[in-house]
Every structure is written in structure tokens, then in C-alpha cells.
Amino acid sequence: MSDLYRDLSDAVTAGNTETTKKLVNQALAERTGAQTVLERGLLPGMHVVGERFRSGEMFVPEVLFAARAMRAGMEILRPLLTETGGEATGTVVIGTVQGDHHSIGKNLVAMMLEGAGYRVVDLGIDVTPQTFVQAVSEHKPDIVAMSALLTTTMLRMAETVNALKDAGMRDCVKIMAGGAPVTDEFVKNIGGDGYASNAGAAVDKAKELLGR
Ligand code: B12
Incomplete structure (x- = not known):
């Protein structure tokens, strides 16, 4: 994992919303696709949260902060992931x-x-x-x-x-x-x-x- 993705993953895990948003924007500015930012930065961060929650290292309030950071990152990616045109497929x-x-x-x-x-x-x-x-x-x-x-x-x-x-x-x-x-x-x-x-x-x- 490159430093940027590791930092982004860590920011989600730590529930740091501002850093998450900044790093998502930075990754996009480097012409990384939204899908890649999601898969290599945001999701791994949430994965760590899941493991720490399970093992008792993290508790509900911290998980909520992480979820909030994840959501903030996802909101930046949303328009890019949902870019389509024309008739709905279903x-x-x-x-x-x-x-x-x-x-x-x-x-x-x-x-x-x-x-x-x-x-x-x-x-x-x-x-x-x-x-x-x-x-x-x-x-x-x-x-x-x-x-x-x-x-x-x-x-x-x-x-x-x-x-x-x-x-x-x-x-x-x-x-x-x-x-x-x-x-x-x-x-x-x-x-x-x-x-x-x-x-x-x-x-x-x-x-x-x-x-x-
Ligand atoms: C974040 C989180 C929370 C947050 C949720 C915030 C939010 N806005 O969503 C908060 C803190 C609120 C929370 C609360 C609780 N949680 Co919780 N939580 C998690 C955690 C850490 C991560 C879940 C997550 O977001 N994963 C990231 C996303 C991207 O993955 P995902 O949800 O699996 O979704 C992917 C796939 O499953 C699939 N998918 C999902 N939905 C669908 C639907 C369709 C149609 C399809 C095709 C695919 C699909 O695609 C998704 C994207 O790739 C998990 C741990 C884990 N490993 O899952 C525990 C976990 C799910 N929680 C757990 C528990 C116990 C609770 C609480 C009961 C804790 C408590 N004591 O209060 C409460 C329950 C509240 C409630 N009534 O729902 C347990 C469940 C245990 C069990 N076997 O039932 C887990 C597994 C943690 C653990 N190991 O103990 N939690």
C-alpha cells in the first residue's frame, strides 16, 4: 500500500474526518480513480475497525467516529461512482x-x-x-x-x-x-x-x- 492509501486507511480507522476528506481529495487530484480510492484507502480502514471492534480494542463511540469519517470520504466519491447518463437500467x-x-x-x-x-x-x-x-x-x-x-x-x-x-x-x-x-x-x-x-x-x- 502506498503511503497515501495507508494514511487514508489510518485516518478512517482513527475517525479523523478532516484528514479523510483531505486525503481522498489528494488521491483524486493525483488522478486516481474513485473506485481505487475506495478499495485501497477507505475500505481497508473500515476493515481494521471491524477487527479491532471484534477483539475489544475499539468501542462503539470510536466505531461511530470511524463510520462518520468513512461516510465523509464516500460522499466525495459518490458523484464519481454514480456518474451515468441515459435511461435507468432498472x-x-x-x-x-x-x-x-x-x-x-x-x-x-x-x-x-x-x-x-x-x-x-x-x-x-x-x-x-x-x-x-x-x-x-x-x-x-x-x-x-x-x-x-x-x-x-x-x-x-x-x-x-x-x-x-x-x-x-x-x-x-x-x-x-x-x-x-x-x-x-x-x-x-x-x-x-x-x-x-x-x-x-x-x-x-x-x-x-x-x-x-
Ligand atoms: C461500523 C459498525 C457499527 C456502527 C454502524 C455505523 C453505520 N452508520 O453503519 C455502529 C457503531 C452504529 C454499530 C452498532 C452495533 N454493532 Co456494529 N459493526 C460495525 C462494523 C465495525 C463495520 C461494519 C461496516 O460498516 N463494514 C464496512 C462495510 C463496507 O462492509 P459491509 O457492511 O459488510 O458491506 C459489504 C458487504 O457485506 C456487502 N453488502 C452489504 N449489504 C448488502 C446488501 C446487498 C443486497 C448485497 C448484495 C450486498 C451487501 O457489500 C458491502 C460493500 O462491499 C462491524 C464489523 C464487521 N466486520 O462487519 C460491526 C458489527 C457488524 N457490529 C456488531 C454489533 C454486535 C453491533 C451492536 C449490537 C453493538 C452494541 N453492543 O451496541 C450495535 C447494533 C446496532 C444496531 N441496532 O444495528 C457485530 C455483529 C455481530 C453479529 N454476529 O451479529 C459486528 C460484526 C462486530 C463484531 N465482530 O462484534 N456497528
């Missing part, structure tokens, strides 16, 4: 499921889908099955995409699939799900259509499911 309704407040991964997936030309309706975090159903009825999406980062909230994904079935809407949409604890097998078991382990793969999966 519509995706996305949200983090009920009881779950993790938004970073969901936001990245939304951004990458926008970048690939999809219209994205982001329902935010803590989204109940009923809200997903209402959004499908209102926006008529091609895909419903659910995110969960907690093993406990993964169960809400199954409830959302069932709520769509009960509302007679299951066959109108493709259902994708992801997030750290989610697996391909789990998504199949709950009656979903597609799983992806990261935002880039989520775009590939959306294209595969819709054939466009």
Missing part, C-alpha cells in the same frame, strides 16, 4: 432490515448500483417488512435489496420475503440480500434470488438476475 429498492442500524455497506451497494445505471430508492435503515412491501407497491422496482449486519436481524430478511409473498408481490421482483453474516445458502433458504459478498459483486448479480 429500479432497485434497498434498505437495511428492521432492528439493524448498519448503513455503510448498504450505502456502498446503493452507490455502485447507481453507478451501473440503476435507479435506486434507498429506504434507509431499520426498515420493516411492511415498509418494503409499501415501497414495492409504490415504486414497482425490478429488485428488492436487503442488507443485514447482525445475526439477529438476518431473520427479518425471511420475514420480508414472506411479507412480499403475503402481499402477492413476490413474483413481481427479484430479491437480493447481503451483509457480513449473510451467505448464498441463507439467501436461497429464505426464498431469495441472489446473494453478493460486496458492492461490485452486487452489481454483477443484479445484471445477472435481470439480464440487463
